[in-house]
Amino acid sequence: MSVEKRFVEHITDREEDFSRWYTDVVLKAELADYAPVRGCMVIRPYGYAIWERVQAALDLRIKATGHRNAYFPLFIPESFLSKEAEHVEGFAPEVAWITQGGSDVLEERLAVRPTSETVICTMYAKWIQSWRDLPVLINQWANVVRWEKVTRPFLRTTEFLWQEGHTAHASEAEAREETLRMLEVYREFVETELAIPVIAGLKSPAERFAGAQDTYSIEAMMADGRALQAGTSHFLGQHFARVFDITFLDRDGERKFVYQTSWGVSTRLIGGLVMVHGDASGLIIPPRVAPVEVVVVPIYRSTEEKEAVARFVAEMQPGLCGELRVEFDWREEYTPGYKFADWELRGVPLRLEVGPRDVRNGQVVLVRRDNRAKTVVPKEGVAAAVRDMLVTIQQALFDRALAFREANSQELVRLANFQEMMSEQRGFVHAQWCGDPACEAALKELTAATIRNLPLDAAAPDGTCIYCGKPATCRVVLAKAY
């Protein structure tokens, strides 16, 4: 029996059934639970604590790039949504409608926002008069509703939490710069805080956001080799400005339409976190977003031992608690072994064991969640050792995820090899493309994989389209996606 198997009793085997493993972990680690409403979930305190850390870390970056938070209404009049044809068409199938308020049937239906472009644009038209009013850099943290047919906790739920940034600029260049700036903020944020390596790139026209001129995304590889879109940033051009009449008087005395962007990441990131770092024992949370960084598990038999351990822990406590998120597990009803498994399931990155032996030797045992490596450290150096180790774990998780992605990525030029790869195993395929949507659609039909994006850091194309064999115009990453 493998080490993993010996330690795990209640979770579906990850290799056997990845989907069930995912659901088991989300439920058993108490990140979320199914709500009594179709497609909806309850984010439980532990899961919400992760979201709060994600929010805090991202909000800091959003503000550092000059944006401010605001809040727009949940309800959007139907007429607003209908104004931009492409936009409505894109969202129509998944909009929830309010037709009645109290006992009165509404004259105009209200959409529960699937995204807020239309309300925000309506307000921007009112607020923007002069070039002096630009740029407008606003972000909102909100819930949105999309009536999805198939739902899964965190990955796709009817209602989800996200942040949506909406900006307006005087020039195209400035708006394009903003679009890429925020994409880069997402890339850095996801890689630094969530330890998830991503590929930043341009979406193909077929995968573009409804109403956008260009859509960019960051794409991550899950442990089953499938891709997860972890964030998007859109250059909206003047589409919405024209429809919602957002104009300003420029320095040259001319009235012009603004250029806009929008960008967002959602609670889906938590699903990604689970699927990238988790293992057979459950969750592994990168230290920087972990609600609990270190769990202290005391070990004792007799009352005397318990008291000795308690004194020992109390002496360490000031050094630990100052800047670390620490949990002390003094529960009487569970054995240490149970607690080990319990906190591993919850993904706490570092465990600190203190038993009679450690008290005698003036030491503690540190156990890493990611590789279960044990280190004995003297009591005096505990806080420093813990801090160091958390940094190490954060990096190790990123490195492991990156190595996994590379091991499951291939550069392919022949269609047959692509089909073979997608049928036997999953992963990312780097290939070249002629840019014809017909080839893209045919590839999807053939392999179930889609063009995830056109990586920004890719070299210039120098070959032929993997499907039609004509000269390629770009390099793409293909994968089956969530």
Next chain:
RNA sequence: CGGGGAGUAGCGCAGCUUGGUUAGCGCGCAGCGUUUGGGACGCUGAGGUCGUGGGUUCGAAUCCCACUUCCCCGACCA
């Protein structure tokens, strides 16, 4: 939205084919005692509108119809 599977105690399941007394089992939960360095053990105990609604029947967890929710595989989306 199409195809398949499922809903019985907090969780995992049996019972249903062939309707018939108080609907079982394991884990978990509560109390007490012994335990505690990788998911401890004993004893005692609590816990169920059998997903919801309707129908058939003297009688339904079991048979029939509708609805609903979840899971898996596809088509659509963050």
